[in-house]
Amino acid sequence: MHLALNWYLSLSAILFVIGVLGVLLRRNAIVIFLSIELMLNAANLALVAFSQTFGDVNGQILVFFVMSVAAAEAAVGLAIIIALFRNRETVNVSEINLFRG
């Protein structure tokens, strides 16, 4: 029996909300990306805590897949940021409005 599950879930909730605030408050595309990674990590922490508390290994396999998808997402997202920066000379999301022309 590990430390009570509630502590891990509370920490996960706090980290997730910090990630949400990062996406909502910051205007720098790279910091927004870091915040998304933080939210994925908070979800991973909750998954591992559940998996270890109930002795089911499938939760950790899901965490493994989430990490792989996060790696793919980071590669593509950062390539998009580089392409945008080459065109616009900025990573401030308020100044990037491709669809508005």
Next chain:
Amino acid sequence: MLETFLFFLFAVVAVVGALGMLIARNPVSSALCMIMTLFAIACLYVTLDAAFIGVIQVLIYAGAIMVLFLFVIMLLNLESVPRLEQLDWRKVAAFVLGIAVLAELLAVISLRLDVLPEAVASSEAAEAASATNIGIALLTEHAFSLEMIGVLLLAATIGAVMLAKKRFV
């Protein structure tokens, strides 16, 4: 007792790193604070007896993904934001919304969770989460998903190279 102490130590480090990422003016500082958080989370995985996931966390997240972030920040040569960004009603609304989400999540967690199964002994959980057992499950039950992850990573690599090429957009 030691377990409780270690949990709170690493939890405080993780939250401080996350807040540092949120309020740092310079993107490089943000990325370094994020690495601190990722290491603290890896330590939490180890205290949960999930050593395999902890090692993978350090290798993939702190090693590969954050190095990619730092490389991109250095490639773009961003200047840090000198002044405090304008505080307008949108930011206040976003902050209130975030706190509301946190309150909601904590309220749900503090409810009595009767639907959950019985917790198992930590030795049993550590045995189930050993690298051997995770490897067996990955290569038998989840073999197809593992192959699909390989295809996804290949597609992401090709996509990233295409996007970062000159005169694509």
